[in-house]
Amino acid sequence: MYSFLHQKFITNLKKSLTKITGASILLAISGGQDSLCILKLFLDLYNQYKFQLGVINIDHSWRYDSTKNTYHIINILSNSKIPVYIYKISCTDISELKSRILRYQILLKTASTYNYTIIVTAHSLSDQVETCLYNLLKGTSNDGLNSLRWKRQLNSKIQVLRPILNFTRYEIAWFCKFFSLPYWSDISNYNYETQRNRIRQELIPYLQLYFNSKIETNLCRFLDNNHKDCEYLKQNTIKIYQKIKHRELIAINYKQLIQQHSAIQHRVLYFFFLYNLNDTVSSYTLKTILNHLKKKSSVNLKYKRLKIRNSNEWLYISKI
Structure with a gap:
């Protein structure tokens, strides 16, 4: 039996x-x-759309019941012919950021090894709102607010897709109850020492109760609009970079750079380092370089094993 969420899912x-x-x-x-x-x-639509479907579970060993959780997933899929890939990370003292990087490395390697072209995650509208507020409180940029998008290309062959990103937590809870799905309750979600849990369990309900009951929907609308603005800025950043880059050397024409709007200046310089060094330079370093250039003073900075300097009208990167 299909529900309204099945149709919403197909549309997505x-x-x-x-x-x-x-x-x-x-x-x-x-x-x-x-x-x-x-x-x-996916299982309900499996025969209709003939998906080449595989399931992956990564156990980070953060909870005492994580192994039982994994066996629970195996039992659910035991009667299906769908391949299941199980990984267990024994190192539990790494940060959330490093853990997320490791998780995506495993996902990408598994997809590449077994010829999957799409990695699907179960991020919902509520996850998008939580991530937005979490990053906002950390002082992120406009780009950082949109870290959860519908899809993202990981390499030339594999992309990440989030097809339930417009499902609310209430819709998902109803769906699980209606179809009697034996989901595993994660007790770590109630650990209020974690900032993300406080946002989920305290901040968002508070905003819904005292400010706007539709805060999640409104924030997602804001994120969609912000994403369009960021995409426009990215396109202009690349155009300007192509215009001011040196034809042969790792350099850009900084005199043309400082004639641009400050938002574009920062983005072009950031892209300059990312494209040529495959490295994300801190905002502090970018601001320092731009301040020197605007004051028409010399730039002579060391960054890791590289030297950043300006000469005539060019900003160069060279090995020390």
Whole structure:
């Protein structure tokens, strides 16, 4: 039996993918409500769209019941013919950021090894709002607010897709209850020492109660508009970089750079380092360089094993 979320899910897939039938999908699940919701949606549509579907679970060993959680997922899929890939990370003292990087490395390697072209995650509208508020409180840029998008290209062959990004937590909870899905309750979600949990359990309900009951929907609308603005700035950044870059050397014409708006200056300089060094330079370093250039003073900085300097009208990067 199909529900209104099945139709919503199909609509999302058609908007995000050029071809649904036969799509090669690696579905990353944890066993929680969001994961079992998206798993059932794919299984219900499995025969209709003939997905090449695989399921992956990564156990970070952060919870005492994480191994039981993994066995729970295996039991759910035991009667299906879908391949399941299980990984266990034994190192538990790494940060959340390093853990996320490691998780995506595992996802990418598995997808590449077994020829999946799409990695699907079960991020929902609530996750998008939580991430927005979390990054906002850290003082992120406009680009950082949109870290959860519908899809993102990881390399030339593999992309990440989030097809339930417009599902609310209430819709997912209803779906799991209606279809009696045996989701695993993650007790770590109630650990208020974690900032993200405080945002989820305290800040968002407070904003909904005292400011706007539709705060999640409104924030997502804001994120969509912000994403369009950021994409416009990115396109202009690349155009200007192509115009002011040196034809042979790793250099840009800084006199033309400082004639641009300050927002574009920062973005072009950031892209300059990212494109040539495959490295993200800190905002402090970028501001220092731009301040020197605007004051028409010499730039002579050391960055790792590189030297950043200006001469005539060019800003150069060279080895020390």
